[in-house]
Amino acid sequence: MPPKPDILAAFEAAKGFMPVDEGLALHAAAREAGRLGLPLLEVGTYCGRSTILLADAARESGTVAVTVDHHRGSEEQQPGWEYHDPSVVDETPGVGRMDTLPTFRRTLYRAGLEEHVVAVVGRSPQVAKVWGTPVGLVFIDGGHTDEHATADYEGWAPHLAPEGLLVIHDVFPDPADGGQAPYRVYRRALASGAFTEVSVTRSLRVLRRTGLGI
Numbered sequence: 001m002p003p004k005p006d007i008l009a010a011f012e013a014a015k016g017f018m019p020v021d022e023g024l025a026l027h028a029a030a031r032e033a034g035r036l037g038l039p040l041l042e043v044g045t046y047c048g049r050s051t052i053l054l055a056d057a058a059r060e061s062g063t064v065a066v067t068v069d070h071h072r073g074s075e076e077q078q079p080g081w082e083y084h085d086p087s088v089v090d091e092t093p094g095v096g097r098m099d100t101l102p103t104f105r106r107t108l109y110r111a112g113l114e115e116h117v118v119a120v121v122g123r124s125p126q127v128a129k130v131w132g133t134p135v136g137l138v139f140i141d142g143g144h145t146d147e148h149a150t151a152d153y154e155g156w157a158p159h160l161a162p163e164g165l166l167v168i169h170d171v172f173p174d175p176a177d178g179g180q181a182p183y184r185v186y187r188r189a190l191a192s193g194a195f196t197e198v199s200v201t202r203s204l205r206v207l208r209r210t211g212l213g214i
């Protein structure tokens with residue numbers, strides 16, 4: 001079942017980078033993974049656009065969405081780069097850095113989903129290191145360099161429960177379409193033998209954990 005119209009409207013109104021067709025695929029994966037009754041984990045909150053979909057699925061399953069971000073933006077979102085948005089810069093004198101946390105909080109509040117989300121402000125590898133509970137879904141949409149995407153995979157994939165879903169965004173087999181780090185992580189996951197592909201929706205890949213050796 002796709003998200004109800006109010007959730008879809010909140011998703012479409014939210015700042016962020018995910019197109020609707022990929023969002024619907026993420027929502028479907030989150031609903032399926034929610035049946036495991038475990039938290040649904042996202043790396044890369046930004047302003048909460050994709051979080052809305054995970055939170056809606058978590059609400060349906062009686063679990064929770066956990067979303068991790070340092071809220072300082074990825075490399076390509078910094079001033080002067082392609083995806084920079086000046087409206088999410090903290091203009092406080094002496095700060096002047098990106099801060100997507102206030103916008104994220106407004107997004108969730110407006111969507112009526114605050115109580116279904118645990119927001120963790122921090123660096124993904126550090127959070128993964130202290131994390132101690134299996135999760136039903138890992139959605140990797142954080143930093144898109146090899147360093148960050150690899151650390152997200154190595155940090156979070158081991159926390160994925162058997163039959164849990166690994167979702168990777170911005171997988172571009174053709175370098176002309178985008179950066180290659182998420183694609184390399186996707187190839188690595190498949191090559192490990194621990195994952196089986198479930199679906200492909202444009203740049204969104206859904207894999208199921210069917211084996212052990214990540």
Ligand SMILES: C[S@@+](CC[C@H](N)C(=O)[O-])C[C@H]1O[C@@H](n2cnc3c(N)ncnc32)[C@H](O)[C@@H]1O
Pocket residue numbers: 015016017018043044045046047048049050051068069070071072073074100122123124125141142143144148
């Ligand atoms: C592409 S955006 C996420 C988009 C979001 N999922 C959406 O649908 O709109 C990537 C986010 O990852 C965050 N990020 C990048 N590297 C990170 C890291 N190492 N730890 C935590 N967050 C990180 C950035 O701050 C940024 O908000």
